[in-house]
Amino acid sequence: MNFYNLTAHELLSLLDQKKVISEDVLKSLKERVSLVNKKTNAFIREPQVSSPAKGAFGIPVGIKDNICIADELVTCGSNILKGFRPPYDAGVVEKIKAHGSEVWGGLNMDEFAFGSSCESSFYGPTRNPWDLERVPGGSSGGSASAVAAGEAVWALGSDTGGSVRQPASFCGVVGLKPTYGRVSRYGLVAFGSSLDQIGPITKDVTDSALLLNMIAGFDKRDSTSVDTPVPDYAKALVKDVKGLKIGIPKEYFIDGIDPEVASAVHEAIDILKKEGAVIKDISLPHTEYAVATYYIVATAEASSNLARFDGVEYGLREVPDRVRKTPLIDMYETTREKGFGDEAKRRIMLGTYVLSSGYYDAYYLRAQKVRTLIKQDFDKAFGECDAILCPTSPTTAFKINEKVNDPLAMYLSDIFTIPANLAGIPAISIPCGFDKKKLPIGLQIMGKPFAEETLFRISYTYEQNTPWHLERAKL
Amino acid sequence: MEFETVIGLEVHLQLNTETKIFCGCRNHQFGSEPNTHVCPVCLGLPGSLPVLNRKVLLSGIKVGLALGCEINTFVKFDRKNYYYPDLPKGYQISQFDFPIAKKGFLNIKVDDGEKRIGITRAHLEEDAGKLIHDDELNASLVDYNRTGTPLVEIVSEPDMRSAQEAYDYLTALKLTLTYLGVSDCDMEKGSLRCDANVSIRPAGQAALGTKTELKNMNSFSAVKRAIEYEVDRQTRIVISGGKVVQETLLWDEAKGTTHTMRSKEEAHDYRYFPEPDLVPFTLTDSDINAVFKELPELPYVKLFRFKKQYGLNDYDAFILISDRSIADFFEKCAVLYSDAKKIANWLNGPLMKELNGRKKSFSQLSLSSEEMTGLIRKVEEGVVSNLVGKDILTTLLDTAKSVNAIIEEQGLAQVSDDAALIRVVDEVMAANPKAIAEIKSGKTSAMGFLVGQAMKKMNGKANPKKLGEILKGRFENV
Numbered sequence: 001m002n003f004y005n006l007t008a009h010e011l012l013s014l015l016d017q018k019k020v021i022s023e024d025v026l027k028s029l030k031e032r033v034s035l036v037n038k039k040t041n042a043f044i045r046e047p048q049v050s051s052p053a054k055g056a057f058g059i060p061v062g063i064k065d066n067i068c069i070a071d072e073l074v075t076c077g078s079n080i081l082k083g084f085r086p087p088y089d090a091g092v093v094e095k096i097k098a099h100g101s102e103v104w105g106g107l108n109m110d111e112f113a114f115g116s117s118c119e120s121s122f123y124g125p126t127r128n129p130w131d132l133e134r135v136p137g138g139s140s141g142g143s144a145s146a147v148a149a150g151e152a153v154w155a156l157g158s159d160t161g162g163s164v165r166q167p168a169s170f171c172g173v174v175g176l177k178p179t180y181g182r183v184s185r186y187g188l189v190a191f192g193s194s195l196d197q198i199g200p201i202t203k204d205v206t207d208s209a210l211l212l213n214m215i216a217g218f219d220k221r222d223s224t225s226v227d228t229p230v231p232d233y234a235k236a237l238v239k240d241v242k243g244l245k246i247g248i249p250k251e252y253f254i255d256g257i258d259p260e261v262a263s264a265v266h267e268a269i270d271i272l273k274k275e276g277a278v279i280k281d282i283s284l285p286h287t288e289y290a291v292a293t294y295y296i297v298a299t300a301e302a303s304s305n306l307a308r309f310d311g312v313e314y315g316l317r318e319v320p321d322r323v324r325k326t327p328l329i330d331m332y333e334t335t336r337e338k339g340f341g342d343e344a345k346r347r348i349m350l351g352t353y354v355l356s357s358g359y360y361d362a363y364y365l366r367a368q369k370v371r372t373l374i375k376q377d378f379d380k381a382f383g384e385c386d387a388i389l390c391p392t393s394p395t396t397a398f399k400i401n402e403k404v405n406d407p408l409a410m411y412l413s414d415i416f417t418i419p420a421n422l423a424g425i426p427a428i429s430i431p432c433g434f435d436k437k438k439l440p441i442g443l444q445i446m447g448k449p450f451a452e453e454t455l456f457r458i459s460y461t462y463e464q465n466t467p468w469h470l471e472r473a474k475l
Numbered sequence: 476m477e478f479e480t481v482i483g484l485e486v487h488l489q490l491n492t493e494t495k496i497f498c499g500c501r502n503h504q505f506g507s508e509p510n511t512h513v514c515p516v517c518l519g520l521p522g523s524l525p526v527l528n529r530k531v532l533l534s535g536i537k538v539g540l541a542l543g544c545e546i547n548t549f550v551k552f553d554r555k556n557y558y559y560p561d562l563p564k565g566y567q568i569s570q571f572d573f574p575i576a577k578k579g580f581l582n583i584k585v586d587d588g589e590k591r592i593g594i595t596r597a598h599l600e601e602d603a604g605k606l607i608h609d610d611e612l613n614a615s616l617v618d619y620n621r622t623g624t625p626l627v628e629i630v631s632e633p634d635m636r637s638a639q640e641a642y643d644y645l646t647a648l649k650l651t652l653t654y655l656g657v658s659d660c661d662m663e664k665g666s667l668r669c670d671a672n673v674s675i676r677p678a679g680q681a682a683l684g685t686k687t688e689l690k691n692m693n694s695f696s697a698v699k700r701a702i703e704y705e706v707d708r709q710t711r712i713v714i715s716g717g718k719v720v721q722e723t724l725l726w727d728e729a730k731g732t733t734h735t736m737r738s739k740e741e742a743h744d745y746r747y748f749p750e751p752d753l754v755p756f757t758l759t760d761s762d763i764n765a766v767f768k769e770l771p772e773l774p775y776v777k778l779f780r781f782k783k784q785y786g787l788n789d790y791d792a793f794i795l796i797s798d799r800s801i802a803d804f805f806e807k808c809a810v811l812y813s814d815a816k817k818i819a820n821w822l823n824g825p826l827m828k829e830l831n832g833r834k835k836s837f838s839q840l841s842l843s844s845e846e847m848t849g850l851i852r853k854v855e856e857g858v859v860s861n862l863v864g865k866d867i868l869t870t871l872l873d874t875a876k877s878v879n880a881i882i883e884e885q886g887l888a889q890v891s892d893d894a895a896l897i898r899v900v901d902e903v904m905a906a907n908p909k910a911i912a913e914i915k916s917g918k919t920s921a922m923g924f925l926v927g928q929a930m931k932k933m934n935g936k937a938n939p940k941k942l943g944e945i946l947k948g949r950f951e952n953v
Contacts, residue, residue: 068522074521086520086521087520088520193751194751221526223524223752223753224752301751304746306565307566308521308565310565313563328560352746355748356744357744
């Protein structure tokens with residue numbers, strides 16, 4: 001039996017009915033990884049399997065390689081963390097292990113989650129299972145590719161500006177960025193601390209709810225996690241959107257958006273309307289400033305978060321052949337020069353610049369003010385509607401190397417996903433069709449803070465009316 | 476030309492909370508094996524996050540209130556970014572635009588009374604680790620035990636006008652801080668560190684001169700010496716027509732000189748920005764009032780009260796309040812014995828001498844107010860002499876026996892029996908005709924000599940007052 005095509009909830013039900021045993025599921029998944037990972041490069045390393053998991057959730061969860069698993073490598077797709085093994089589990093890993101599940105680390109990613117294509121990894125690009133010449137999106141490209149290729153039943157990614165949703169969209173799977181504070185960031189190697197959130201990447205909406213059930217909740221080790229009750233998200237999986245008000249922001253249907261993407265999203269709107277949702281035109285007037293704001297806030301935080309990779313305590317340490325300045329400065333410079341890739345260096349420089357004395361007010365402070373305006377746009381919009389619907393990304397998956405030399409074009413791939421991170425609100429990407437090249441298209445639904453249940457309800461209703469989530473990439 | 480010296484001080488104080496500022500590691504790690512009091516958080520491992528220790532916040536508020544500061548109810552932390560191997564995250568979590576406390580003051584004693592030194596701000600931050608330079612390995616090693624030790628940085632206004640005032644400010648500050656019990660304030664252990672900003676300007680000029688920052692002083696007197704050296708250096712530069720360069724200087728204790736650490740051009744751009752891992756929050760008035768209620772009586776308030784309530788002079792009262800445990804002890808004694816001045820004399824005299832001799836602080840000894848006042852009473856009642864009383868105090872501290880037991884065991888009670896005293900007086904007079912002749916010729920100072928001789932004969936146990944009376948009587952009868 002080919003377990004790799006099944007969802008977690010399908011496998012769980014088979015396990016429950018004792019039609020399969022978890023050893024067979026694990027064996028099948030491992031075989032799948034051995035077979036297709038050389039094509040996708042979704043896993044940087046073959047998953048380490050200790051013992052078959054027991055308990056209700058015995059399906060291994062793939063883990064993006066910026067989430068710490070005790071005593072296992074965590075590379076962040078970078079050379080600078082060479083050989084580093086954290087001595088502790090991330091909050092989410094603890095929770096998954098407590099549920100009796102395996103964690104499979106080592107899912108590829110853009111270096112330090114800097115990117116929208118999974119091409120900037122030190123360990124080579126990950127490929128899109130729907131077309132191996134194309135990118136899987138990023139930065140959680142390894143997670144999305146692995147789930148789409150059946151190498152992982154479900155996986156975790158991290159989302160700072162769209163890094164869960166955009167690759168989910170490109171790979172035809174479901175990606176959820178929970179509300180900021182819903183899931184513990186403890187053990188997630190930080191990129192933009194005020195934006196980062198760990199989220200599930202799954203084959204369908206049901207799995208997304210089940211995985212969120214596992215990882216959500218307060219963690220006293222993360223001061224930004226919120227101590228509010230976690231509902232049973234599975235209960236939100238109802239096929240009913242009657243009376244729900246869904247806002248369509250005019251600023252998200254701009255020139256330059258792929259017409260096939262736009263038409264798929266409009267079809268989705270029609271389906272929800274038919275199911276009884278009330279569709280409203282809304283405005284999020286500061287949307288056009290979101291990308292600029294994001295690249296100031298996120299890079300500022302990143303430049304500081306990445307300062308710890310200096311060759312002193314762990315990871316890579318390089319020294320030049322001959323003394324250049326002082327032994328200490330030489331080590332810092334050579335280590336960081338050889339440890340970081342181009343995009344990481346670009347963002348460290350940008351972030352350092354916007355925080356520099358004399359520029360702080362013009363860039364960082366102003367960006368924070370605009371961030372507040374963007375947040376207020378959403379507050380206002382959510383006064384009129386329960387959820388906001390738009391494309392996840394303006395295009396479907398682009399070709400490998402297509403945008404590598406044009407960072408600005410690459411940055412625009414996240415134009416629709418970034419605002420949710422700036423506002424801290426939850427957002428989900430679900431498959432909503434394919435373009436003529438048979439590349440998946442993603443639909444994004446954004447909700448009020450801690451209203452993940454609303455997102456699940458709308459997504460589930462849509463999913464029950466469409467076949468997209470049943471399609472599998474042929475590898 | 477006359478110059479005026481302008482000094483502002485920055486004091487870093489390690490707080491003595493049980494655990495570190497952002498993690499659960501024990502905070503009392505001085506002298507421990509390197510890297511044994513560390514965890515992923517204070518090591519700055521990737522993925523770790525800080526959580527504020529509430530006790531640190533309360534200590535910060537305490538310090539602020541004791542220095543008469545306004546407390547910022549908006550509690551916010553910032554990142555101060557710079558690279559150094561003892562700083563594992565590449566940034567220090569500190570407070571930039573919302574220090575926990577601001578706009579306070581501290582009074583210091585000056586010749587003509589008191590002077591108020593302004594406190595600009597006091598903010599909370601984490602300490603860094605320590606670099607150990609190993610000559611044998613020809614390498615630098617890092618000990619992270621100290622990282623995450625909670626600090627309060629107390630920044631004064633440039634209100635001090637001499638090295639002595641800086642010294643007095645530090646003394647007064649340390650006294651206040653030790654009263655609060657928030658730190659052991661030990662400069663040798665590094666739990667109190669001080670940097671000095673020093674400039675000079677022509678007397679009468681309002682604008683400040685170019686300042687230099689002095690670092691690496693490890694005692695209050697070193698601070699004083701370093702400032703004196705620096706003022707002298709700056710004065711020479713200006714007099715010879717030069718200009719003082721803004722820079723950071725390191726004090727060399729052995730040479731008694733300073734040398735440049737970094738110039739203004741090399742100064743860091745710390746790129747402060749709000750710490751996104753710690754969510755700002757607002758303190759309520761009742762949070763602050765709760766801390767206020769816990770504040771002890773502060774040293775200068777105690778000084779005034781001691782003078783007023785116990786009729787002590789400034790000198791006695793000041794010595795007593797200079798150690799909170801002695802001041803408390805004094806008050807316990809004063810409940811049991813009504814002559815406060817006598818108690819002050821005993822505490823500031825013989826007891827202080829014992830402490831100095833033993834190199835111990837009062838709180839390290841066990842002396843009860845009952846025994847202390849019992850001893851004073853014995854001396855005042857003439858049961859033992861003042862001299863013997865001091866010996867009893869020594870024994871008291873050595874053995875923890877009671878005053879009564881010591882007197883009894885060693886037979887120290889004074890002899891006040893007339894017959895015995897008359898006998899001794901007669902013997903002494905017979906043996907010293909020269910002294911008697913002198914007294915008769917009007918040189919009464921020889922009287923003391925005779926008393927001393929009689930006392931010696933009685934092993935110091937004679938009641939000196941009675942002895943004197945008997946002797947005097949002998950000469951009046953003549």
